[in-house]
Amino acid sequence: MFNRMVKQNHVRLDLVFHALGDQTRRAMLARLAKSEHTVGELAAPYRMSLAAASKHIRTLERARLVKRTVRGRIHYCRIDPRPLEHADDWLRGYERLWDTRIERLVELLRHPDNGPSDSR
Amino acid sequence: MFNRMVKQNHVRLDLVFHALGDQTRRAMLARLAKSEHTVGELAAPYRMSLAAASKHIRTLERARLVKRTVRGRIHYCRIDPRPLEHADDWLRGYERLWDTRIERLVELLRHPDNGPSDSR
DNA sequence: GCGTCATTCAACCGTAAGGTTGACAAATAA
DNA sequence: TTATTTGTCAACCTTACGGTTGAATGACGC
Numbered sequence: 001m002f003n004r005m006v007k008q009n010h011v012r013l014d015l016v017f018h019a020l021g022d023q024t025r026r027a028m029l030a031r032l033a034k035s036e037h038t039v040g041e042l043a044a045p046y047r048m049s050l051a052a053a054s055k056h057i058r059t060l061e062r063a064r065l066v067k068r069t070v071r072g073r074i075h076y077c078r079i080d081p082r083p084l085e086h087a088d089d090w091l092r093g094y095e096r097l098w099d100t101r102i103e104r105l106v107e108l109l110r111h112p113d114n115g116p117s118d119s120r
Numbered sequence: 121m122f123n124r125m126v127k128q129n130h131v132r133l134d135l136v137f138h139a140l141g142d143q144t145r146r147a148m149l150a151r152l153a154k155s156e157h158t159v160g161e162l163a164a165p166y167r168m169s170l171a172a173a174s175k176h177i178r179t180l181e182r183a184r185l186v187k188r189t190v191r192g193r194i195h196y197c198r199i200d201p202r203p204l205e206h207a208d209d210w211l212r213g214y215e216r217l218w219d220t221r222i223e224r225l226v227e228l229l230r231h232p233d234n235g236p237s238d239s240r
Numbered sequence: 241g242c243g244t245c246a247t248t249c250a251a252c253c254g255t256a257a258g259g260t261t262g263a264c265a266a267a268t269a270a
Numbered sequence: 271t272t273a274t275t276t277g278t279c280a281a282c283c284t285t286a287c288g289g290t291t292g293a294a295t296g297a298c299g300c
Contacts, residue, residue: 010143010146013140013143013146014141014142014143017137017138017140017141018137018138018141018257020133020137020141020210021134021137021138021140021141022134022257022258023130023133023134024258026130026133026210029214033213033214038276038277039276039277039278040275040276040277048258048259048260049259049260049261050276050277050278051259051260051261051277051278051279052258052259052260054277054278055257055258055259056258058278059257070277072266072267072268072276073265073266073267073268073275073276073277074267074275074276074277075276075277075278079214081214084211084214087211088208088211088212090140090146091204091207091208091211092208093153094149094153094199094201094204142287142288144288158246158247159246159247159248160245160246160247168288168289168290169289169290169291170246170247170248171247171248171249171289171290171291172288172289172290174247174248175287175288175289176288178248179287190247192246192296192297192298193245193246193247193295193296193297193298194245194246194247194297195246195247195248
């Protein structure tokens with residue numbers, strides 16, 4: 001019976017992570033974090049057409065990361081960071097794994113091949 | 121001169137968030153967080169073909185979230201949560217925005233239309 | 241050496257993503 | 271009223287994604 005909720009959450013995470021998986025959209029969110037902006041303002045910095053930027057904003061909306069208020073012909077967008085919390089909750093469960101130096105060492109002992117050379 | 125590094129980071133974030141934007145891959149990471157697994161083991165719970173699962177693992181690898189050690193014909197996978205930290209760093213900058221109850225109220229006063237009804 | 245097991249590769253398929261353009265709609269300004 | 275501004279819509283294009291299948295690779299067990 002809770003399955004539906006859980007499923008929903010997964011779908012929501014899909015939307016959020018997908019929305020974040022694009023530089024343009026992350027940059028838009030970054031600007032929205034500072035202040036509200038119209039669609040035109042959000043689109044302005046980019047070379048792409050207004051229509052393309054508009055689509056990006058829509059995918060941010062579908063992920064519920066952005067809310068829009070239409071006033072006259074102008075569409076004001078603001079951020080809603082709450083879904084990011086869910087994403088963060090998910091992440092936090094995993095990053096701790098690497099925290100302890102000891103684990104890092106164990107890892108190395110077990111697999112000396114791909115060690116700390118890191119090759120980046 | 122730092123531009124290359126910055127750009128690289130954005131591309132890396134793209135890869136990480138994209139990798140996370142899929143239920144199957146998130147579930148694989150979840151299992152890998154508990155212990156090491158072979159490709160076959162990771163693929164087993166799913167209906168999809170082994171080849172498909174193998175592709176998912178590759179996209180996790182490209183995002184550097186998974187490391188692989190080949191021993192004989194068996195490929196062992198383990199998680200590397202370090203890239204998740206970067207993703208988390210990015211996220212943490214934004215979620216704070218909504219923390220204060222006051223901001224929530226201000227938001228409501230400015231835009232009474234799409235209030236806390238939330239409509240999910 | 242031979243069959244089998246673990247995995248990838250290559251080709252293909254349908255669909256979604258990200259972009260363009262041109263037409264449209266609605267609110268504002270002249 | 272007419273023109274202009276703000277944005278979306280619809281159609282289209284190309285490329286990537288997620289999946290399938292069948293063949294190929296390479297170790298292992300006998």
